[in-house]
Amino acid sequence: MGLSRQGVTPRDLRLTLAAMQELLQPISDALAVSRRLLEPLARLKLLRVIDLLNHFPRGYSQRASVKDLKAGMHASIVARVISASNKATKKRRLKLTEALLDDGSGLIKAVFFNQPWLVSRLVPDTVLRLSGLVDYNYGEWSIKPAHWEFADKSELTSSQAAPLIAEYPLVEGIGNDDLTGLVALALPRFAPLVPDLLPDELSRRLRLMPQAEAYAQAHAPADSKRLQAALLSLKYREFFLLQVGLRLRRRSEAADETLMISVDDDLRQRARRYFPFEMTGAQKRVCREIETDLTHAGRMHRLLQGDVGSGKTAVALYASLLMVGSGFQCAWLAPTEVLARQHLASLTRYLAGTRVKIGLLLGGMPKAARSGLLGELEAGRLHIVIGTHALLEDDVKFARLGLCVIDEQHKFGVNQRAQIRRKGPRPHLLAMSATPIPRTLSMTLYGGLDVSILDELPPGRMPVRTEWVHRSREQAAYEKIRREIAAGGRAYFIYPLVNESENVEARSAIEFAERLKNEHFPEFRVGLVHGQMSGEQKEEVMARFRAGEIEILAATVVVEVGVDVPEANVMVIENAERFGLAQLHQLRGRVGRGQRQSFLYLFGDPRTEDAIKRLNALCATNDGFKIAEEDLKMRGFGDFAGTRQSGVPKLHAGDFEKDLDALIQARKDAALFGAAISEEKTRDCLELHFGREFRLMDV
Structure with missing residues (x-):
């Protein structure tokens, strides 16, 4: 199944520009916002209209009366304070504040931790709106509020409350009602203006809720069924946008032959003769993959994963020798001096007696030695430089940088990885990691990179x-x-x-x-x-x-x-x-x-x-990938090694761990339908939803 190419008419372009201007305008210009909310909104990074629309609830609670509660449910209740007091505990650092509440149908106890000052505010007859997990023990109901705020007494008898209540991420100075009110003002006016990258044909085939309706239902759901349909629609669209964007970037580089090299048998044999051993089958396979990258237009964006001792250094050196033999320089970036010196020792051992010149750049080097090395590098007489963060300094210049090798890449911030690549004409990138990324996460953390795996150890190695x-x-x-x-x-x-x-x-x-x-x-x-x-x-x-x-x-x-x-x-x-x-x-x-x-x-x-x-x-x-999968199970995606530095844009609706099936489907569909979507519209949508974060995703 295919789509016809979507052209962009002048009218389409005018509509897109007008919508972008509306969505990118400051919230304070678009909506009637109280001055007291401006600073809290800024701390939440809600500055523009699109930021407000994409500030989805962190959860939803069900409005319930005490008489209808069930143990273990996440509920929202409105109740009147009967009394409040502080309680001592056996743990010295733990203080409890308990408030007895009455909603007219029954009593419930609210438990607050380490907030003793609340007693002076929770005076009798005060009305609270609380949401959180409820429990039933020793004949009484209790709630540990995940969120609470003061409410009007009229809410005690109101029958107009929504069955599902959106609960937003908040900071001090702004309440859930404040955000709910602002979103309610913004939705009917601005949600229909958000450009939808998803082709109508694909949306119909997947039976997805229309985007504007999905925004409305995600913020103010009519019921659980429509809420789930709305969230699926928004998550899938977000993943689809990411994947189409990645494909667009690859297409834009595909015609650039600046760093394309020619690898013949002579160069291949010259590069391989420096290794005093027979490469493993896995090393040979990855070397072929790298050769393919380097001999075609565009740029290599490759993540090389391999367990400790699998031979990543030899593969990276082979790639470097192909580039050096074609007249380019290479930079090897390492997170520690120990690792940088080890790489220097390994490469010096491999290349002893050759004309390939290698240098080591570290912080704290003597001024004369550093100046001499930088001069050799800028003149092009130094072929491979190995270094730590010292390589990122402004005065480090290359004559013709063609390849960046970044070892233990997850230990560098995304801006640091981008910084080293700016020292050349967007050089090829070979990122290496001895911390295996679970196979299920490679596409999520490094969706902009091709992944090569060294899954074979050199012969003679015995398991530890x-x-x-x-x-x-x-x-x-x-x-x-x-x-x-x-x-x-x-x-x-x-x-x-x-x-x-x-x-x-x-x-x-x-x-x-x-x-x-x-x-x-x-x-x-x-x-x-x-x-x-x-x-x-x-x-x-x-x-x-x-x-x-x-x-x-x-x-x-x-x-x-x-x-x-x-x-x-x-x-x-x-x-x-x-x-x-x-x-x-x-x-x-x-x-x-x-x-x-x-x-x-x-x-x-x-x-x-x-x-x-x-x-x-x-x-x-001893299998590093099994270890990585087990580590993921124990720690979860958000805390997995390297994810915070991976450069992946912050998602608004989706979750890489929980919504993996939607991501995989979106990736497949982007491959089938992405080429038919206009570049202008794709770039507008990427800028609107992700901004600079997307531009850093492949480094």
Whole structure:
């Protein structure tokens, strides 16, 4: 099924511009807004009419009388205060305020936490409107208000209340009634003006509620059935707009041949001869995908995911060599000095004896060394530069930047990732992550990127054996570790703290480095590395550990990424219950990088169910993607590693986690129908709904 291409007539364009002007005008110009609401509206970022329309309720409550309540329901009630008092609790920091209320059909107790000052305001005969979860215990009803405000006494006997009451996100100074009133004024006048990108044919096929009606029902639902239809319509339209926008951006770049290179057998063989090993099948497949990107018009936007030790660095170097061999420069951006220095060591080892020049740019470099490096870079004599945030400085200039490699990309803010790409003609992007993104989320977090997965480890690598060790069995674990070190291995001991803390019950690196040296392993040499040391100090200790001058390294999580010591085959994580699942898996990746069997010992006595689940999950598998899926289940989408920095625009109606089916459908439909939608209308809709946030989505 297809659509005819929709042209934009001058009349259409005039209508669109007029609608845009109306929707983008300040709320204070469009509506009669009380002056006291202007500052709270600004804090809610509700400045324009379209902002108000897209400020959807965070939930809905059902208007009910006390006599009709059911335990567990989310209800809205209007009731009169009988009495109010503060109550002491066994917890010193917890104070309760209880108000006994009467709505004419029965009594209910409202419970407020840590707001003792409310007693002076909840005077008898005051009328409140409350919404929240209700419960029934010991013969009485109670409600813990998620939202409440003072109401007029006339509401006690009113029969005109809506069956479903919208509850908006609020800040101090503005009430739910205030927002409800403003939205009610805006809906009939402005909702019909919001441009609808969805083709009529597709809307009919999916049986979606018309957009203007969906806005009205989402803000003031007539009933639950129409509310659900309205929300589905708005969520799908939002996802469809995002996906069409991403496709439009790719089309706009598709004809740009500025960075297109030619890869023949000679260049391919020259690039591959620097690797002293046979690439895995997964590495070869991803290298072919990258070649395809680089040899076609447009720009590469690729996310390379791979578990620790899967060979991402080799793939990124192969891509860099193709670009260098074609006359371009490459920038490698790393989040820490440790990782940047590790990349320098790896690339120097691979490219020893070649004419490829590599440089390292870090913060705090001597002025003369920094100036010399920047001069070489601007003149084009430096082919690959590796650096931390120092690469983002204004005086860092390239002669011909063609490729940006961003490692552990989720550790950079979206603006930082955009900043490095502005140093060239929108160079190719290869983002790398050793924190696997669950397959179900790749399209949501990185909808603007193609995703490549290294799902194969180099031959000879053995899975790390992971064991959770209770405190009572630590001594037995020490003996196993002693035997491994005596046989030529090396060991990491990871601690959650640098120094001992009175407020946190956990072991510290500095304190236990001394105990390892003097009590547990006096026969071995012990080093210490943590985040409060300078870059040079950390590198000196790490160099000694790599060289075997130190057998045991006590450290904090500064070794989480960028440390490659094949001889290290033992890791102990102290107070393992204090670490997240993804971080524990990242730390585990520091061992198992050589030919020896490796071991991870998780020391700790977790006291919560979630902590126990994390440790059991880590012991059950070495598969990073399974770990990522389990981490997602435990933490949810909003808190998943990297999502806050991903650059994904803030959604108004949809939810990437809860509405995944709608997103997948919208993506499929955008591929079928998107090309038939005018670019002008698409750009207007994107600017109207997402603004600058969409422009940053693919970096």
